Amino acid sequence: MIYTITFNPALDYVVKVEDFKLGDVNRTCYEQVYAGGKGINVSMILNNLDIENIALGYIAGFTGDEIEKRVKAFGCKTDFIKLNRGISRINIKLKSSEESEINGRGPEIYKEALDILFNKLGALREGDFLVLAGSIPNTLPKNIYESIMERLKGKNIRFVVDATGELLLNVLKYKPFLIKPNHHELAELFNVEFKNEEEIIYYGKKLQEMGGENVLISMASKGAIFISSTGDVIRSYAPKGVLKNSVGAGDSMVAGFIAGYLKNNKLEEAFKMGVATGSASAFSEGLAKKEFIEELLKQII
Structure with a gap:
């Protein structure tokens, strides 16, 4: 089974204004709303790729109820923890000549609620993805990812981590199955500026040496680089398309990689599926549909 955790879910209010003027109506x-x-x-x-999974996380208030309602209406299984204080956040995504975002804070997650999550995670079995x-x-706590991975250590859970900065670096000792920094995040991790792809690969291998089994480096319109646990370095260019939505493209790449890997346990096929899925969401108004993903998959070289 595949489990995802969203500690601070939101209602994303996406709006477009032709010519946004600050300080004006x-x-x-x-x-x-998503x-x-x-x-x-x-x-x-x-779920779009017909892969069964369970969404975990925290919700609160009327916005939390709406989040759960929408996720279930999408066809996903959920096992959210309902907090009795606060409300789940609303994030504003403003599209105009430039894209801007205003992200809410979200509710307080108290210790008792965290213990409930740990109990749920105790049901994970060998071979599950988290x-x-x-x-x-x-x-x-800032070390919550570490705490989760420490508790599940020894159960052969395949961890997939899409995080930045110290949050990512601190979990590498648990040897996550997949990590997915983008090239900007990778540069920030090592306080460098990349001049070419060879440098991106060099620092991607550094992350692998620190514990990441498979390193997937997304590069937006330039495609992606994959450094596999078998030692292969694979480069893929993004398929052709019109950028419509940058929100969720990285998450889609992660989901596509997992879906591709589950087919036959081949890392190269997983990488191709990840690139196709991330690109499909970037070229869609919302998250990508299966048919479009499969269409783009044929273009991946």
Whole structure:
């Protein structure tokens, strides 16, 4: 089974304004509401690819109820923990000549609620996937990813980590199955500026030496680089398409990789599926559909 955790899910309020003017009254020409959060995005894409999974995380208040309602309506299985204080956040995604975001804070996650999550995670079995994606709310210990992986150590759980900075570096000692920094995040980890792809590969291998089994480095329109646990370095260019939505593309790549790997346990096929899925979401108004993903998969070289 595949499990995703979204510690701080949100209702994403996506609006488009033709010519946004700061300090003025602006009228939208497009608006939509989605259930958001990196783990939730992974669950939704997996569901689009007919891969069974369970979305874990925390919800609170009327916004939390709406998040759960929308995720379930999408066809996903959920096992959210309902907090009795606060409300789940609302994030504003403003599309105009430039894209801007305003992200809410979210509710407080108290110790008793954290213990409930640990109990749920105790049911994971050997071979299960656990996706840990996104930042940590300030009401949780900064080492929460480490605490989870420490508790599950020895159960042969395949951890997938999509995080940045110290949050990523601190879990490498647990040898996650897959890590997915983008090239900007990779540069920030080592405080460098990349001049060419050879340098990207060099520092990707550094992460592998530190514990990451498979390293998937996304590079937006330039495609991706994959450094596998078998020692292969594979480069893929992104398929052709029109960028419509940058939100969720990285999460889609993670979901696509997992889905591709589950087919026949071949890492190269998993990488191709990841690139196709991430690109499909980037070329869609929302998260990518299976048919479009399969269409783009044929273009991946």
